[in-house]
Amino acid sequence: MRVDPLPLVLDFLKSSPDIPDDIVTGSLVGRNVGETTVYVIQSGGFRIRRDRLDRFDFLYDVYHQTPAEAGALAYVVREYLLEQFPDTALKGARVLNVWEVSAPQWNPDKESLEPAYTGEVAVYLTADD
Numbered sequence: 001m002r003v004d005p006l007p008l009v010l011d012f013l014k015s016s017p018d019i020p021d022d023i024v025t026g027s028l029v030g031r032n033v034g035e036t037t038v039y040v041i042q043s044g045g046f047r048i049r050r051d052r053l054d055r056f057d058f059l060y061d062v063y064h065q066t067p068a069e070a071g072a073l074a075y076v077v078r079e080y081l082l083e084q085f086p087d088t089a090l091k092g093a094r095v096l097n098v099w100e101v102s103a104p105q106w107n108p109d110k111e112s113l114e115p116a117y118t119g120e121v122a123v124y125l126t127a128d129d
């Protein structure tokens with residue numbers, strides 16, 4: 001498959017009703033400390049079956065004003081990825097399944113110490129044709 005999976009994940013999260021679309025991003029460029037942010041980056045993955053099935057791993061960092069708010073939003077992101085993303089068709093790809101690699105955990109920013117939680121999921125994609 002020749003599908004870049006990161007925009008698929010970002011578009012899905014931006015369309016989720018409990019996650020404001022303007023806080024979801026694939027880049028921290030221009031972000032100010034203290035801004036509520038859901039930052040998603042591809043952390044790995046591999047081909048399972050030639051031209052038919054790939055696994056892509058994604059880390060998500062959730063920043064918020066307090067640890068409680070960061071944790072609550074991280075678990076909302078987790079719920080949407082694990083429960084709503086499977087069986088979604090987007091831009092030539094179908095999400096077969098999503099597995100949790102790591103549940104959200106406390107991971108404050110190392111420089112600013114702002115509240116943040118980090119989780120990781122594995123997304124299984126196939127061509128939607």
